[in-house]
Amino acid sequence: MSKFFSSPLLVFFSAIALRITFLLYGLWQDANSPLKYTDIDYYVFTDASRFITHGHSPYDRETYRYTPLLAWLLLPTTWSSTWFSFGKVLFAIGDIVAGWLIVLVLRRQGMVMSRSLGFASIWLLNPMVATISTRGSSEGLLGVLVVALLWAVLRKRIVLAGVLLGVGVHLKIYPFIYAPSIIWWLDDENLSPGRNEKVQKVQEGDLVSKANAFVNVARVKITVVSLATFMGLNTAMYVKYGWPFIQHTFLHHVTRIDHRHNFSPYNTLLYLNSSISGSSPFCIESLAFIPQLLLSAIVLPLLLAKKDLPSTMLAQTFAFVSFNKVCTSQYFLWYMVFLPFYLPTSSLLQRPYLGISAGVLWVATQGLWLQQGFNLEFLGQSTFVPGLWVSSLMFFLTNMWLLGIIVSDVGSKTSLKPTAES
Amino acid sequence: MRQRITFIQEPQNSLDPALLEVTNNFISTPSLYAAREDRVTFGLEELPQELYRVLKASHELHIRWVSQEPYVSIAPLVARLSPGLHVFYTPQRGSNNSAFLCPTLKKVFGEMDCRSPERSFTPLPNERFSLSAASQYYTPLPALSSLITYATHRLCSSKLQKCISRMQSFSHASTLDVDFDTISHALTITAFWAASIQSFHIGGMTHRDRLEVGVLSINQATEPEELSLGGFLTVVGEDKKPKATMFSFPARHHPFASSFAARWLQSTGLHPVLGLEIDDSTRPTDERACSLHTHLTLPRTVFADKYQLSDSLVLASKNLSAIHYSTPAVDLEAPAYTLKTWGSSVLLELAPPSSPGESFTAQIPLHLRFLPPSNGTAGIAKIELPYPVVFWACVADEGSKFPINPFDKVNLGYDGLFGPKTMFYHLIPQGEKLVNTINVPVLDLDQSRYVEMGTAATVVLGFGWVLWCLLGVWKRNGYGSNSNKEREKVVVVDKKEQ
Numbered sequence: 001m002s003k004f005f006s007s008p009l010l011v012f013f014s015a016i017a018l019r020i021t022f023l024l025y026g027l028w029q030d031a032n033s034p035l036k037y038t039d040i041d042y043y044v045f046t047d048a049s050r051f052i053t054h055g056h057s058p059y060d061r062e063t064y065r066y067t068p069l070l071a072w073l074l075l076p077t078t079w080s081s082t083w084f085s086f087g088k089v090l091f092a093i094g095d096i097v098a099g100w101l102i103v104l105v106l107r108r109q110g111m112v113m114s115r116s117l118g119f120a121s122i123w124l125l126n127p128m129v130a131t132i133s134t135r136g137s138s139e140g141l142l143g144v145l146v147v148a149l150l151w152a153v154l155r156k157r158i159v160l161a162g163v164l165l166g167v168g169v170h171l172k173i174y175p176f177i178y179a180p181s182i183i184w185w186l187d188d189e190n191l192s193p194g195r196n197e198k199v200q201k202v203q204e205g206d207l208v209s210k211a212n213a214f215v216n217v218a219r220v221k222i223t224v225v226s227l228a229t230f231m232g233l234n235t236a237m238y239v240k241y242g243w244p245f246i247q248h249t250f251l252h253h254v255t256r257i258d259h260r261h262n263f264s265p266y267n268t269l270l271y272l273n274s275s276i277s278g279s280s281p282f283c284i285e286s287l288a289f290i291p292q293l294l295l296s297a298i299v300l301p302l303l304l305a306k307k308d309l310p311s312t313m314l315a316q317t318f319a320f321v322s323f324n325k326v327c328t329s330q331y332f333l334w335y336m337v338f339l340p341f342y343l344p345t346s347s348l349l350q351r352p353y354l355g356i357s358a359g360v361l362w363v364a365t366q367g368l369w370l371q372q373g374f375n376l377e378f379l380g381q382s383t384f385v386p387g388l389w390v391s392s393l394m395f396f397l398t399n400m401w402l403l404g405i406i407v408s409d410v411g412s413k414t415s416l417k418p419t420a421e422s
Numbered sequence: 423m424r425q426r427i428t429f430i431q432e433p434q435n436s437l438d439p440a441l442l443e444v445t446n447n448f449i450s451t452p453s454l455y456a457a458r459e460d461r462v463t464f465g466l467e468e469l470p471q472e473l474y475r476v477l478k479a480s481h482e483l484h485i486r487w488v489s490q491e492p493y494v495s496i497a498p499l500v501a502r503l504s505p506g507l508h509v510f511y512t513p514q515r516g517s518n519n520s521a522f523l524c525p526t527l528k529k530v531f532g533e534m535d536c537r538s539p540e541r542s543f544t545p546l547p548n549e550r551f552s553l554s555a556a557s558q559y560y561t562p563l564p565a566l567s568s569l570i571t572y573a574t575h576r577l578c579s580s581k582l583q584k585c586i587s588r589m590q591s592f593s594h595a596s597t598l599d600v601d602f603d604t605i606s607h608a609l610t611i612t613a614f615w616a617a618s619i620q621s622f623h624i625g626g627m628t629h630r631d632r633l634e635v636g637v638l639s640i641n642q643a644t645e646p647e648e649l650s651l652g653g654f655l656t657v658v659g660e661d662k663k664p665k666a667t668m669f670s671f672p673a674r675h676h677p678f679a680s681s682f683a684a685r686w687l688q689s690t691g692l693h694p695v696l697g698l699e700i701d702d703s704t705r706p707t708d709e710r711a712c713s714l715h716t717h718l719t720l721p722r723t724v725f726a727d728k729y730q731l732s733d734s735l736v737l738a739s740k741n742l743s744a745i746h747y748s749t750p751a752v753d754l755e756a757p758a759y760t761l762k763t764w765g766s767s768v769l770l771e772l773a774p775p776s777s778p779g780e781s782f783t784a785q786i787p788l789h790l791r792f793l794p795p796s797n798g799t800a801g802i803a804k805i806e807l808p809y810p811v812v813f814w815a816c817v818a819d820e821g822s823k824f825p826i827n828p829f830d831k832v833n834l835g836y837d838g839l840f841g842p843k844t845m846f847y848h849l850i851p852q853g854e855k856l857v858n859t860i861n862v863p864v865l866d867l868d869q870s871r872y873v874e875m876g877t878a879a880t881v882v883l884g885f886g887w888v889l890w891c892l893l894g895v896w897k898r899n900g901y902g903s904n905s906n907k908e909r910e911k912v913v914v915v916d917k918k919e920q
Contacts, residue, residue: 034736043729063754189903260755260792265884269877271865275759275794291885303892306903319888323881380690382801382863385870393880400884404891411895413904 005121006114008103015099015124019092022134023085038088042136045087049074059244065252067170068237068245070138091133091140098144099124101151102340105310108154111344119340132333139330142172143337149175150310150341153182153222156191162222166229173253174334177316179226181301185309186218261373261388263327263366265396268389270325292323304410310341311410315403322399346409358402365395424463424632427622429456430496430651431639439654439664442637448625449635449658456637457496457617459829464609470576472529476522477602477609482512482555483523484833485600487531490564490808490855493596493616495848497640498649498829501675502848503597504719504808505856507531507563510546510555510833511539514604532568534561541762544749546838554838558749559764560719562806562857566592584624591615599831624658633658636667646707647672647818647845671827672818674837678706678847682812687785689860694724696786696858698812703774703782705814706847712816714772715746716784717836722765723758723805723862724788731770731787740785743773747839757792769839772812793864801866809856814847815840 004010026037048058048071058064058071076086099120106116123129123143133140145168152161161182168175237245261267266288296319304312317335321327348355372387431437435455443450466474477483486508495502509527513520524536536542536559543557570592578585592598592613599612624633638653648671654664680702687697698716705712720726728748730736737743749766772784793803823843824830837846 032735034733034739036733040729062751265877265881268865268870268873271757271792272795272867272870272873274757288881291881295885295888299889299892303895303901306901307899322884376692376863378691378693380692380861380863382866384795384801384863384865385873389873389876393877396880397884400887403888407888407891407895411892411899 005118011117018130039135039137046077050078053078065248088136094141094144095133098147101147139333158218158221162225163229165226170233177296181305184305266325296320308410308413314338314342315406361398365398426461426634428459428636431456433639436639450623453621458615461612476526481514483602484510487598489596497677500677501831502811506808509559512556530572649673674824676847681850681852683852684809692790698784701781703780704778710816712814716810716812718768718810720765722761726768741773744771759794795865795867797867803862803864806857809851812849816845818843
């Protein structure tokens with residue numbers, strides 16, 4: 001086994017082979033079964049691309065709720081039926097690149113190659129990741145984007161990082177939570193390790209000099225570049241596609257009342273309250289964003305980012321997804337991409353009993369929910385309460401327990417400095 | 423006001439004209455076995471103010487009601503629709519006065535979820551010369567009791583017993599049509615009663631009112647596009663005795679011998695499958711291109727996914743061949759109670775087996791929306807889906823046209839989706855009631871008392887736990903990096919090395 005992980009060639013070859021197998025199997029299933037391997041969203045993207053080639057707006061395709069960039073990116077899928085799979089190949093390549101960047105980041109933190117490859121395999125050789133991207137879901141694309149963002153920040157490629165951040169937020173909104181942690185991390189200590197006296201001086205200085213020191217070149221640069229990228233893309237898309245772009249890409253996600261059952265702890269409450277118009281003046285669900293944003297965009301970055309940026313990003317994403325008003329299993333991919341950075345020093349691995357019970361709880365509460373969901377969706381049983389409700393709350397509490405472990409682990413961590421500038 | 427009363431009989435039941443009693447001002451028939459159609463035409467000035475106001479703002483208004491009770495149709499009155507109340511409407515150009523339509527519909531037909539044509543109606547494809555109105559609305563309506571009450575009070579001015587009993591007779595009508603368009607500038611109400619034994623006496627007409635009574639039976643037509651009728655017509659007050667008549671006309675709608683039943687193949691869960699069991703795959707004619715279709719009227723609680731129905735493998739596995747039309751912009755995610763439009767209609771082409779005479783079942787995959795939570799029903803809501811209509815659509819001969827015939831029916835929701843030269847052969851729906859019921863799981867309010875508090879408490883607990891862990895981190899290590907102490911050591915080492 002250790003021999004397998006000591007060879008990058010072998011690991012990446014396996015990762016690629018896994019995806020090619022899934023892709024080919026998907027083609028076979030789609031051609032031979034009325035039950036499709038391809039994700040419904042992929043038909044939405046490719047339909048939208050077809051609308052564009054005919055000179056229409058991608059928003060003419062119902063349920064297209066993404067930036068036109070995505071439909072443009074998939075324009076080759078309209079060339080022929082062979083090219084139809086272009087998007088899946090692109091997403092799968094995105095997976096591989098993300099895996100490669102994970103290895104780079106881990107190596108930079110001083111980890112030996114075989115260990116880096118082993119942890120990167122959590123992403124690279126994960127069948128769930130390979131399935132999601134080869135089915136044509138765009139979540140994998142987000143994975144490569146945010147890992148690239150992390151890599152660029154750690155390598156201090158500030159302009160590149162700004163562009164990636166701007167594109168990421170334009171694409172899927174949620175990566176905005178990384179902005180505070182990255183900006184907070186970009187202090188003089190991290191920017192130029194070794195120049196210690198200045199750091200010491202600032203720590204002893206007054207508020208004004210602290211504020212002065214906070215506003216450094218890198219922070220200003222990444223803020224300006226990411227905002228310019230984000231707003232530039234938005235303006236361009238708005239000019240070309242007008243209000244539907246704003247409506248479907250952004251407002252839809254804010255105003256959506258999608259009560260079809262999902263993992264979110266708020267799901268049953270949303271269903272209950274949406275149908276009773278104005279029953280209670282105090283709506284808990286409209287306050288839901290407070291714990292979500294307070295944790296993922298403010299407290300976690302502030303307390304943890306300087307200690308370990310990659311693991312902080314994991315904690316932020318985990319908090320964001322767990323507290324979200326809509327949560328499906330595709331969202332789990334958002335944080336899974338950061339697991340290789342956190343796990344090596346995590347108490348979940350150092351204390352196997354803790355790790356195993358965490359894994360079992362995470363799977364079991366999800367399984368309970370899925371079973372209740374199946375009884376509702378296919379057997380027609382009214383399992384909303386207590387079944388789905390209680391199991392979603394149990395899943396939430398499991399996630400919170402896990403988040404507590406992650407927070408404590410990251411909080412007590414000594415930040416690993418790059419061993420060599422190579 | 424003009425009235426036309428037509429009795430239609432099978433040839434073997436034909437009435438001897440000598441038994442018709444006609445005087446100056448009176449007509450009466452003996453007991454006869456016949457289906458009956460009444461058509462009453464009102465001038466706009468004869469109508470109550472509230473109806474006049476609605477029609478003035480309408481370019482076209484067609485209301486079609488069909489009973490849930492199965493009935494036997496008879497040529498030429500064979501066109502079918504799903505049971506319930508259908509409204510096809512085109513507003514007057516430049517008029518923004520459609521606001522009266524929904525309140526008036528409610529007043530006449532009873533309570534329904536109709537806010538305004540802009541919000542509750544869905545658009546129909548209408549090209550410049552198309553037959554169909556611009557928009558569509560549907561609501562289930564099992565009975566006409568509300569209409570009968572309304573009509574008795576507003577139309578039977580002098581409380582005549584005759585008028586009242588005439589209105590009461592709507593209670594066992596099988597279909598009712600209300601038609602208005604600006605060109606004719608008149609409102610026509612047409613009711614149809616399936617065949618039964620009945621007799622008829624009417625008289626005491628005033629000069630202004632015209633009454634025409636026909637007793638007709640079906641003859642063998644010479645051309646396949648045509649229907650032929652023969653019998654007697656009498657204009658009461660003008661004719662001293664029944665006038666014999668015989669006429670043929672090319673007809674859009676034709677009767678057809680095969681029948682179908684609609685049943686749930688899978689009725690549990692949120693993705694039910696409706697089965698259309700068709701007893702005979704024989705085509706109406708071999709001389710023309712014919713294809714078998716079903717037109718579904720789906721209230722907003724149910725929808726068909728047109729993207730799912732666009733895949734050839736999915737279609738083939740369900741004995742379907744293509745989706746030709748679906749109401750545009752059907753939301754595939756929204757719960758039923760957030761939608762304003764009535765629902766959607768779908769036209770599907772079926773794939774019958776190629777050999778004639780076989781029975782087969784087409785499967786129509788449907789999806790349920792989330793419905794409002796309920797109490798006292800153990801988390802189950804019942805919804806009703808009206809039977810779809812099933813028909814063969816055949817292309818008529820080049821050059822054959824369908825001039826307006828006295829029994830023609832247009833604006834049925836699906837006829838506008840075909841070319842003007844299409845003939846429809848209607849399959850007979852079989853079933854005790856022409857609706858299918860399905861149980862939909864909903865949130866049970868009786869068990870939901872603690873949902874709000876429970877969710878809030880859990881979120882606060884989880885949030886609090888994470889904050890507690892963060893507080894511990896802050897107390898131990900602050901907000902900065904943990905490496906300062908290490909770094910100091912490194913610096914010391916560096917200095918030593920220097």
